[in-house]
Amino acid sequence: MQSSFPSAHDAPALTAHHRGISVLTEDGEFLTLSIAEIRERLQTMPYPLVVHAPAFARKLGLHAPGQPCPWLDLLELFAFVYPARSVAPTPRGLALALGVEEERIGQAEADLLPLLTSLMLAELARLKNGPEAEFLAALTVRLGQAGWPWAGTVAETLGLHEKLGPRGQLPEDAMQPGDALRVWRVLPKWEDVAPRPPPASHPITSAEARARLTMLLGEGAESRAGQADFASVSTAAFEPRTMRGNPAVVLAEAGTGTGKTLGYIAPASVWAERNGGSVWISTYTRHLQRQIEQETHRLFPDDATRRRHVVLRKGRENYLCLLNMEEAVNSAASRPAGVTIALAMLARWARATADGDLTGGDLPGWFGDLFGHGNITGVADRRGECIHGACPHYQRCFVEHTIRRAREADLVIANHALVMAQAAYSENAMADDSEDGEEDSTPSRYVFDEGHHLADAADGAFSAELSGLEAAELRRWLLGAEGRRSRARGLKRRLDDLVVGLPKLETPLDAALMAAHALPAPGWSMRLAGTDGENEPPPHPAEDVPAQGEDGLFPMVQNAVEPVLENPTEMFLKLLRQQVLARSQERGRADHAYGALECDLHPLLPDLAQAGQALARALGRLAEPLRTLAERLHARLQDEAESLDSVTRGRIEAMVRALRRRAITRLDAWIAMLDALDHPPPADATPTHIHFIRLDRREKQRMGEQDVGLHRHWLDPTVPFAAVMAMPAQGMVITSATLRDQSDTPRKPPTEEGQTEDLYSEESERAWEAAEARTGANHFPAPAIRASLSSPFDYARQTRTFIVNDIDHGSIADLAAAYRTLFQASGGGGLGLFTAISRLRGVHSRIAPALEESGLPLYAQHVDAMDNATLVDIFRTEEHACLLGTDAMRDGVDVPGNALRLVVFERVPWPRPDILHRERRIHLSGGDTTGYDDRIARLRLRQAFGRLIRSQSDQGVFVLLDRRTPSRLLSAFPPGAEVRRMGLADTAREIESFLPRTPQN
Template sequence: MQPSFPSAHEAPALVPHQGRFSLLTEDGELLSLSAAEVRERLHAMPCPLVVHAPALARKLDLPPTGQPSPWLDLLELFTFVYPARPVAPTPRGLALALGLDEQNIDRAEADLLPNLLSILLGELARQARSGQIELLAAFTVRLGQAGWIWTGTVAETIDLHSRLTNNGRLAEEATQPADALRVWRHLPKWEESAQRPPPASHPISPAEARERLVNILGSDAEVRSGQADFASVSTEAFAPRTMRGDPAIVLAEAGTGTGKTLGYIAPASLWAERNDGAVWLSTYTRHLQRQIEQETKRLYPDPTTHRQKVVLRKGRENYLCLLNMEEAVNSAASRPAGITIALCMLARWALATADGDLFGGDLPGWFGDLFGHGNLAGVADRRGECIHGACAHYQRCFVEHSIRRAHDAALVIANHALVMTQAAYAQAGMSDDDEAGEQSNIPTRYVFDEGHHLADAADSAFSAELSGLETAELRRWLLGAEGRRSRARGLKRRLDDLVVGHPKLENPLDAALLAATALPAPGWSTRLAPEVANTPPPPEPMELNTLFPPEPPADQPIMENPTEAFLRLLRQQAMARAAEGGKQSIHTAMECDLHPLVPDMAEAGQQLARALSRIVEPLRTLSERLQARLEEDADTLDTTTRGRIEAMTRALRRRAISRLDAWITMLTALDQPPEPGSTPAHIHFIRLERRDRQRMNEQDVGLYRHWLDPTIPFAGIMAMPAQGMLMTSATLRDQQGGGTESDEAETAWEAAEARTGANHFPSPALRASLASPFDYARQTRAFIVTDVDNSSLVDLSAAFRTLFQSSGGGGLGLFTAISRLRGVYDRIAPTLEEEGLPIYAQHVDAMDNNTLVDIFRTEEHACLLGTDAMRDGVDVPGNALRLVVFERVPWPRPDILHRERRIHLSGGDPKGFDDRIARLRLRQAFGRLIRRQSDRGVFVLLDRRTPTRLLSAFPNGVAVERCGLAQTARQITAFLAEQTGQN
């Protein structure tokens, strides 16, 4: 061990406090200093105790601290002691997580940090005494070798010295430092079990659902009649189906505060238990996925039972890949020491995590800020690189664990994108799950929460994209890294031992890989601009398994890559026709219609279609012959080889064949422009994405195809497997006012059915509406500020600053553009911080949205700026959220997709179509404000041009007042002061 590690016991402590900085000196003196005074002292003082060093450095206007920090960051120690326990990364958040009473942390000055240190070291010592000392010692030695600043204090706490030999090493029989990082050796294996029989079809009654709800809530719970009514009506989604392809559909709008989550968990869990089946609960946002998981703990309070009954499913890219982890560990010795420290912390987490979810699970969302976001990306499962049964860690894989746990679960909490993708793949026989093609394993009952986003999710799931990034990524999957450092080994290396000696397999594989050189070669994006259009591409590999291919002969003409030629024409057309607009955000996009085509586009498209056909046809042959080998060699194939063949045939169809088929379809239709006046099934357009308005720095260009009505394919894939579906949200319907009450209600329901796709199923949906229990007239105020020019960043910033000051924090600022969010943050953050109102921002702070919301929920006087993700699905009850400020009316983005849908799906009322979208978004934003009966809050819209017809978006009883900024600020202060007086 190195003797130079500082001891934390005598260290000073530093925290931001009330617009200044609280410093506890090493002599025990508590000081309040300015940022300049702290910066002056930092050079002379020992390493201080801090919480979230990167954020503190930003507040002090210091350069980044590095990863990990040279300061004694208590979050790093917390990560080591509690490796799978998220916490809000503030002194107050840490204190609450460690069990301190509110009265002891109210001020949260620097003298709080030694207490937190004492608690953490006490827990560490307890762990060492309780049988964890061997792993703790091994990790501590490895962290010490990497120079982790906490090593000395940790070593002292666990009495590491007594476990070291005379040469300073751990005993030979003990777990060695290098072995501690090899977590795949210690993780449990999943075991295959018999296939679950198909569920029964026994119905459940409304009375039974109500009884289950009472049991979940407990006798002391608040009685909500709307919640019980919601549980009753939800049972209709679990009625036995009477005709194939005709599921029971329930469309239920449940106002904010109804308690719809437990309202549908009650009948869903009852049906699952009675019929021995699984109900899939689907959401649009990660926020709500985790919220639902927390709610299910009331149903299954025992952790073991909960793990058996409830599974949370997400896409593969969210999870730790053990093969990537192994490669990172094996190469750590040749890389910076900070990477080893990050890997040690990830290894500690991997041994403790519930499901291996790196993003939004039990790994703290601030982990990347402390230890490097690149380190997380490096160990995550990467698109298209999973080798399934060929992986040495297959039976310990977190993703495979979740898939198999879901087989026997009662409730599977997923997201709309995954549900649609899984259903589509199962329908085509391309599921991740070996057995998913069997009817018994396809879910039959679904609950779609955040149902107002079903069309958005379907739009993403069923669109097609022929772009530079997509085609180049497919080339990398087929051919490998082509000389660059990557684990993308290429199809030949992944399949080599399966096809060698089988000419029927080798020939189509070689043909496909040779044809794959028609996809964009490395460096393709630099060759799209006219200035470099004649620059020849790098030489294509002559032998596909050669790492560094030879140069082509000097007299051999270089043929232009057909994909790059087509992309260049797409770029030309976009640059010629796309409207630039006004100020650009940091990520900008230019769009134009596909038709009419620029000269040579049709011919280039046909050439590319032929080139892609030369890839897809041999791949299709290869897939079919691999599948046939399972039958032909059934008596000689071992289980592992069979699994690999099955996995590769699925991967070929999903990863390559289905995409190539979609691209070829798009290209063959290039010369078929839509008939004037007709309603197209699909919308085609070109998009050019670039950064900072620098024309030579494009990221991507592509041809896109979207369904005009994406709920059509959604209904198409769900009609057969689903026997019942509940679609619910607090904002399914638009209340626009102006007609008779019955006409308005029918129009609103018809629009809701169109937005969710319920109108595309054979039988009509059962409609239900449960009103919010809140007294909005008493609990809320709403204002439209009439004297702020929200097109001026200076005026907008002044308005946000004034309003947040008037509420004393607790403000959520919502933006329709990232560039304006960042601009406002830069202008108001220093002032608010000086006044003791900490401010955080999505797209600014290097933390995920869940962590930002956790901080906002914990720090009662904090403010938070965000975009769409903060508008939907965020639950912050209590005084922590008492003000919502929206910078402008959230009109739909005026892009090509919206233009076409506005023309063809608006029912002849395009302006009304826009209004509906804006009203529903305003309703979602307003819904963040009041989450329980005791809440009070204010909603402010900084758009003096807000039409009166949009004000029906607000709940009944909410009177919207138009007034100036100063008057609005005074009324906010007075209204919230009434709440304080009442409390």
């Protein structure tokens, strides 16, 4: 171990604030320096203490430092001392997490950092004699070998210098540094248990649901009007089903603040307990999954008990794959030292994590900022490479363990995309073979929270895309790396001994692998871009490997551009591209950069039909042997039932599932899409599907990279949603704060219980019908049970709403000035919402310095290199911070209290005027296209407004910077929220007088 590591004990410290950089020098001098001065000093300064080195570097106008970091980042020490624990990545956030009192935090000057360091080191010292002491010693030595700057201080704290030999080696009988990274050897094994019997069908009563709710709320809880009614009405979804394919559906609109999460947890937990089954609670985003999971702490306060009864489920690509980790560790010696540091930190986390969830779980959102996002994606199962029972780590695998825990749980918290995928697979499996075991025993009771997103989620789940990226990914899954430096294994390697020596299986496998050469070959995107002589920058060689970042463990090497003659997919893509470039209307550079160019599929370019037929034949030649292979593999399960061991059996089942899900279903969908080329929809009929061509430049792709594809969406995606849910679901609650459009909803004062009395009026009927259409509830045989619970908030007292009428919405400079003025008027705590990333960036660059100057730090999605959850954590923690964001911030942010007191929406959130929207408003609007657009915009405004008030003590202001806002949209705002139109200066004055002022840093 080197002796030249910096010591954290006498290190200088740096924090940023609006006056410049707060500095505590190594001599104890306390200064405030300008950015230019600190950049100069950094040349000679010993390693300084900082918090979030990449963000700090950005503040100084420097590149992110990378690993090993030349600074002592306190977050790295935090990740080492408190693994699997998150914290807002700012000096203040860290201080709060470490229990420092507000008065001591003050303005989070540089002298706070030595205190935080000593608190963490004190905790570390407590660990040196604990059960992990040996592991920590070995890990520290390995980190030291890789040059981790904290290694010296950590080694000293752990007392390692007494244990290390003259060459820095650990005693022979102790855990060795290399072994510290091999976490797969020590993680607990799961044990299979007998399959859970099907749940019983005992109903539950309203009284039981209310009693459970009272228990969850505990003594002296704030009583929320409508919450008990919500729990009560939800019990209808847990009635025994009376007819196959006819689930009981409760459609419940619960205004903001009703407390609907506990309102549905109460009946769901009673039903699960009584019947021995699982209730799946589904929401829209991973972040919201975590919020729901937090609420279950009231149900099971004890961690171990909760772990048995509540499981959070995500797609397998979100979890740490131990086989990928092993491969990464084994090759780390030939990679830059930063990779070893990242893997060591991942090993520290892997031994502490609850479930191995890499995204939005207990791995902090800022982990990737510090140690490289590519190093995280590199150890996840992103490409369906899992080899299941053939994997040496199968019995310690986080994914498999979570799937098994979910089978036994009372409550499974999932997301809409996963639930729909599971239901669709389960339906296909039933059609193919009812004996085909699924990963999850299909649940029968569901709660869909954020129900207003069901149509969007279904649109994603049931659409199909025949694009270069998708087809190239399938080729890689089938053929593997094809000589490139990659771990992609390919089908042959994954099947391995399951087919060797069995001609019945080898023959279709070989035929499929031969036919897979019809899919785009490496370098396809480069060839595609060069087809029309456009002045595009050359695409990056790794364009067909989007999941790997530059800092990935295994970045791809440059592939030679092979001439690929007559590749039918590439021929087809080339013509798609030609058509979309010829027909689309490019609306300026900004739209093109992050959006897409689109055109209708019909009428076709002259050669496109022929190219499509050739491709359909080629894909058919691939699908058929794969189908034969899957069938024959499956037949082995029956033919060799007596001789197959359970591991081989499990592998075969997994491979059959993978062949169907990843290849055959996809190929069938593509062939069906190609068939549509010859069948343009009759002009006067309502289509079931919409086909169009899109040229994408996705944000994660580099300049010059692009994808082109043929897309097929359901006209009404709630049709397939209802179709796949009808059989497995016996009952479901669909809930949201915004199910009905307020313009259709008659306004009557709420009753004392908070339940409106308008259920049977004519207008109300129209609103409910529209809500049923948006959620798919109208496609089930029995009518949904409707319920509406009003928000308990007094919006007239708690909010102010303004439309600013003297801003030129076309001018970024005017827009920026408006944001700056309003954020300054509220003293921070402002959330700025945008409908376009380009305008968000334009505003951010113009106002960030002025806001900093006023002591209001500004953070922004798409600008700051942090994930959304981290940005929201910072926003929640820093009372004067402001945050700019787009759709994700509009819908999923829960910031109670004074941290969010102002929402500024840049313009009316009209639906994006693309081909999909055009067709849907024609065919689904009932002829009222304006009304259709208005409803979408009103629901989005309601969602945004809903961010503002999260408790009865909150106060907040909502501002719309779009003077063109039609009055007919104003019913989006809740009763009592009066909307006033006025100039910017008057709005700022109103904000200043309405919002309570808080002392500013």
